[in-house]
Amino acid sequence: MFMGEFQHSIDEKGRIIIPSKFREQLGTSFVVTRGLDHCLFVYPMEEWSLLEQKLKSLPLMKADARAFSRFFFSGATEVEWDKQGRVNLPGNLKRQYAKLEKECVIIGVSNRVEIWSKETWSEYYDTSEQSFNEIAEKLVDFDFDL
DSSP: OEEEEEEEEBOTTSEEEOOHHHHHHHOSEEEEEEOGGGOEEEEEHHHHHHHHHHHHTSOTTOHHHHHHHHHHHHTOEEEEOOTTSEEEOOHIIIIIISOOSSEEEEEEEETEEEEEEHHHHHHHHHHHHHTHHHHHHHHGGGTOOO
16 A cells, blocks of 8 residues: 655656655556646556556447546556666656656555645645535535544
8 A cells, every 4th residue: 555745856857766765665667647737647557457458448438438448548658767766767758747846745545556746736735625524514425534
């Protein structure tokens, strides 16, 4: 399980260090793709395979299912660590989609890691924090209790 929040920077060559506590769980290679809310999702290969199977089962005749699969798979790339424990994120994901420039926030979210620009994460967190109680109340509909 991935959990926690960490501050890191992207170097001038576009490489980022993933927290050491996440590296072992991610394995030698893993998948980075577009996430929701303009962050990047990072999946260990095993989790990616499970997600791939779920996405394959979506009905091909539904436009929303096709669009989501395209969004998710077209941005996906398999990456590996360099000798210093860094990963080079593809430019189309890093700069164009997630707006990752220098300061980043890396968070663990159960089965995946998310990489956010510090600015985007701060905005998202501030907005979500204001409605956290409302969100928690809605989770009761899913038979979820804290």
